[in-house]
Amino acid sequence: MTDRHSQTVEEKAKSKLEKRLAALRSDIQRELIKRDHELYGDLVDKMSDSSDASVADLLIDVNLAEIARDLEELRDVESALRRIELGTFGVCTQCSGDIQKARLETVPEASRCFSCQTAEEGKNQRDSHLKM
Numbered sequence: 552m553t554d555r556h557s558q559t560v561e562e563k564a565k566s567k568l569e570k571r572l573a574a575l576r577s578d579i580q581r582e583l584i585k586r587d588h589e590l591y592g593d594l595v596d597k598m599s600d601s602s603d604a605s606v607a608d609l610l611i612d613v614n615l616a617e618i619a620r621d622l623e624e625l626r627d628v629e630s631a632l633r634r635i636e637l638g639t640f641g642v643c644t645q646c647s648g649d650i651q652k653a654r655l656e657t658v659p660e661a662s663r664c665f666s667c668q669t670a671e672e673g674k675n676q677r678d679s680h681l682k683m
């Protein structure tokens with residue numbers, strides 16, 4: 552008997568996060584399957600012509616980077632879901648202040664309030680992977 556329009560921020564975030572979690576899991580699975588094929592191809596190359604092995608290595612590296620990025624996001628999403636269960640969702644993990652509602656609606660996996668996130672990003676300026 553839940554009224555769609557009176558969904559709490561937590562409920563909205565939870566359904567978003569759960570969808571994201573499922574999408575990430577299938578992405579990772581797909582990447583791993585792809586990588587397995589490439590590992591297999593690499594072995595075949597090594598047996599026939601060793602000069603192609605470096606290309607296969609490169610492909611594996613690229614896939615690993617993708618998987619690593621997906622896994623990182625998966626961890627963020629999972630910890631946000633855990634915060635919802637613990638009732639600490641929307642509380643900044645850095646300063647214990649409230650995370651802005653608008654921010655939680657666009658980035659439900661956000662674990663820091665806007666000012667803590669900005670400070671953190673300033674520290675990692677070379678890191679081009681910025682969270683919205």
Ligand SMILES: [Zn+2]
Nearest residue numbers: 643646664667
């Ligand atoms: Zn904060």
